[in-house]
Amino acid sequence: MGQDSLKEEEIVELLSGIENVRLNEDESAVVIVDQTVLPGKKELLELGDAKALYDAIFELKVRGAPAIGICASYGIFILAKQIQADSGETFYKKFKEAAEYLNSSRPTAVNLSWALRRMEDVVKANISKSPKEIVSLLREECRLIQAEDAAMCKAISEYGLSLLKDGDGILTHCNAGPLATSKYGTALGPLFLGKERGMNFHVFSDETRPLLQGARLTSYELDQGGIDVTLICDNMASIVMKNGWVQACLVGCDRVAANGDAANKIGTSGVAILAKYYGIPFYVLGPSSTIDFHCKTGEDIVIEERNPEEIKCKFYEKPMALSSVKCYNPAFDVTDHNLITAIITERGILRAPYTESLKKAFPERVIE
Structure with missing residues (x-):
């Protein structure tokens, strides 16, 4: 899917509320406010693959340590849904590769590695379960990460x-x-x-x-x-x-x-x-x-x-x-x-x- 612009009227909620980073309706991509074009232009991006997620973090389309962590947790969930695996062990190997790729996008903000490590811990703790069950648990975890950040703020x-x-x-x-x-x-x-x-x-x-x-x-x-x-x-x-x-x-x-x-x-x-x-x-x-x-x-x-x-x-x-x-x-x-x-x-x-x-x-x- 890459980076696709969404309608400008969809931006108001993200700028005024909790969800400046969120999943799209069918949970196939992460939706972010493109911070590189503000304030002159208000644009939302949908990030649906590993390169789009990496580029959005590296190019500061999403920035701010907590927002990067939230984006990374949602992003690795999206990528996890795309993994083809018949066992938890195979799933974990592919998951870890994707997480390491995202983690390499920026080295200083610890929230990036923190969020990805937290999502990885979910996989490791449930490696005996089916990939479908693990993905469901990852969905719960990434939503929890954002909710916790709102409460912390x-x-x-x-x-x-x-x-x-x-x-x-x-x-x-x-x-x-x-x-x-x-x-x-x-x-x-x-x-x-x-x-x-x-x-x-x-x-x-x-x-x-x-x-x-x-x-x-x-x-x-x-x-x-x-x-x-x-x-x-x-x-x-x-x-x-x-x-x-x-x-x-x-x-x-x-x-x-x-x-x-x-x-x-x-x-x-x-x-x-x-x-x-x-x-x-x-x-x-x-x-x-x-x-x-x-x-x-x-x-x-x-x-x-x-x-x-x-x-x-x-x-x-x-x-x-x-x-x-x-x-x-x-x-x-x-x-x-x-x-x-x-x-x-x-x-x-x-x-x-x-x-x-x-x-x-x-x-x-x-x-x-």
Whole structure:
């Protein structure tokens, strides 16, 4: 099936509700909002084969760590339905090949491997059953993953909102709203929840070079949600902080190490350094699926490097640098735990030392 556009009127529900990623009606494909064409164009894509799913994740058509995990879980379910096998063992071999292929699409966001590993665990635990029975269990699991993410986002939003006051100025980087997660989002969740309860915030949205997630997605979501938002270039964060216009920084995360170091979109660590200098709280918000106890520190997090041409050519009519000029284009950086005021998860507001607070919050995840 590949990637097929759907009718624009079908998009409203996905942009305003929980299901920014979902199965189509006959459960033959995953439906996503194509985030690469927002806000100028609203388009849905149907992903019905392995290459379409891989490309959608790699090309950022679906992005945001939780949304990637949800898409991957639905995607591997779709691919599992296509497997021809006469036993659980044969089914598992083909399933694992498909999962490894999807997992290779992006290395940094832990939700991708987490979701695929969770789906694989279902197969392994039921390998004595027929492929048809296993597929049915996979369907239940992928739906559960999305439902859990929605519940986690609501809890994260509640905890985050408790740290804010009506009228606060907020600075955010990249995009961690409904498009990147479920329902409220993570970093933007407290703002949407606060808006529902009559609170008002003024948000400064970093444009987030080079792919402009803040400009294209965050400012779009906030504007559509009736939240006062001002778009700024990344290098303007310092002056709005110095002017006293920012009372808190809220960012999402793609992976959190056991010591509290947090990987997020490139430029996040710079925001954290500025916030530390100006005495502004810097909060990292994310579900437990982004916490990786296998990574002791941020040094263990693999940082994805993307095509250098994104810097010189993306969104430009003409290249903005000579073809002979080299570019370094890491997709993420790691914010040192010492710069983070608190990590906000669905299990509460965690503070330093994170080696202790993370273990206490998630004892079942700890690796000795």
